[in-house]
Amino acid sequence: MTHDQVPELHGYGVRWDPEERCYRVRNEMTGEWLCQDSGGLKGFSSFTDAWSAWRVFEMHKRPGEH
Structure with a gap:
């Protein structure tokens, strides 16, 4: 899914x-x-859970990380 599909x-x-x-x-x-796994967008009810998943999903160094 592209960014344009979820404005x-x-x-x-x-x-x-x-x-x-x-x-x-x-x-x-x-x-x-x-x-x-079914192909639909994964949803999180908790921001903390979503943030943790994002940190694994987008693997690159962020400001302040070594």
Whole structure:
């Protein structure tokens, strides 16, 4: 799924989906969305869980990381 296909989501990496009322995870380097095994977008009810998944999904050094 490309960024253009989900314009209603906002944020960087962890995005709030207002229609589904959950967080979605996007790799900002590749534009790829984190999906379930079934192929649908994976949703998280907790920002902390989504943030943890994003840190694994988008693997590159962030400011302050060594």
